[in-house]
Amino acid sequence: MTVQTAPAAEVTALPPVHRGGRATVLGLTGTAAVLLAMAALPYLVESGVTAQLVKLCYLVALASMWNLLAGYAGMMSMGQQAFIGLGAYLLFIVNDHGVNVYAGTLVVSAVVALLAWPVSYLAFRLRGGYFAVGTWVIAEVVRLIVVRFDSLGAASGRTLSDVTADPVLRRAFTYWLALAVMAAAVLGTYAVLRSRLGLSLQAIRDDDTAAGSLGVNVTRGKRIIYITAAAGCAAAGAVICVNSLGVASPTQIFGVQYSALMVFMVIIGGIGTIEGPVVGAIAYFLLDKYFAQSGVWYLIVVGAAAIVVSLYLPRGLWGTLAHRTGFAVFPVRHTVRL
Incomplete structure (x- = not known):
């Protein structure tokens, strides 16, 4: 009796694993077309329309950041307003030092990301509902610290001092800034989820204990997402500040x-x-x-x-x-x- 065996290549061959393929190309192409069309709106419609769309852009950015926290890393934060408020108030500081408010948004995001790193060590000592309440308490503490600085308007808010004088140009630049923040939030989330970190996040969301037992660095993954979401919320806060030409009150922006x-x-x-x-x-x-x-x-x-x-x-x-x-x-x- 003869036993026939398959060639080694056939025994060890595994079916190919694909992610997205044609759907990815179509999705990214469609997204690029939509973003280009939206970028051209200041040349096609009156400034009142783009002024309304600024709110939609920063709403999308905020929602994407919270979804990244809760939907993929399992962190139910109720204190992201801390970073929104910090983004707005730090914009005053960089603007007072001669940095344009539009370029200052990038600086603000980087600074808030650095501040979120030590804050995460405090927040991550809490879990579940305690984490949600703890992040809200952290936001209140940040607000109480900010209102102690008279240079930032104390408890009465403040206005920006260096913004483009022409209202039409200001609205157009603010709209493009908001559009850029929105695109970075959505496409950045997509890039994270297509990376190795994205696979780890989904395992962490389902069961962080099981994910840790399989070799996933749970704390590191959560900290990266926490810092990323903080930077995104800070950028949205800067957009809110520029769009309103300042902050009406700390209670509002830290609400x-x-x-x-x-x-x-x-x-x-x-x-x-x-x-x-x-x-x-x-x-x-x-x-x-x-x-x-x-x-x-x-x-x-x-x-x-x-x-x-x-x-x-x-x-x-x-x-x-x-x-x-x-x-x-x-x-x-x-x-x-x-």
């Missing part, structure tokens, strides 16, 4: 309402997806635009939308669509082709 908005947008759009925060931000932007002047009805509509989505679409608007169709603008899953 917990920003964290509430981030949670709302991510839940509505779909937590744990790159596209979900974008969809959630657009949904909130439209609700705010058409119902913000309706008084109590505005809160009723927003609350009703959150309840309906939570009950009937627990994956969120985009999350439900992606789950049922498998469609993704930014695919990060691995596919085995037999």
Whole structure:
């Protein structure tokens, strides 16, 4: 009796693993086309339209950063307003030292990232609900420290001193700044999730204890994401400051309402997806635009939308669509082709 064996190449050959492929090319091409079209809007529409879109841009950036924290690293932070406020107030400092507010946004993001590194050692001593409460307390402490500086306006807020005088140019530059921050937040999240760190994050989110037992450096991965999200929120805070020509009050810029908005947008759009925060931000932007002047009805509509989505679409608007169709603008899953 003769036993026939397969060649060594056939025995050891493994099916190829692909990620995205044509879908990735189409998604990135479509995204580039949308961003280019949006960048051209100051030449095509009146400045009032782009002024409204500035808010949408920083909402998308904020939602993407909170989704990166909670949706992929499992950190339910309720204190991201600390970094939003720091981004706004540090912009005053760099502007007072002669740095243009638009270039200063990049400086502010880097400085806040450095500040978030030691803060993470304090925050990471807490877990679960204690982490959420602890991050909110940290934000309040940061606010109390900021209001002690008279040069920053103390408790009454402050205005920017060096902004382009021409209102049309100022609105255009502010819009481009907001668009750049939004693009960096979304595409940066996509780049992180396509890296080796992205695989570690998904394991950490599902079960950080099991991930650690498999060799994943849980603390390092969480710290990188925490610092990244802090830098993104600081950039959004700088955009808010430039768009408003200053800060009305520390209580406003350090308000917990920003964290509430981030949670709302991510839940509505779909937590744990790159596209979900974008969809959630657009949904909130439209609700705010058409119902913000309706008084109590505005809160009723927003609350009703959150309840309906939570009950009937627990994956969120985009999350439900992606789950049922498998469609993704930014695919990060691995596919085995037999």
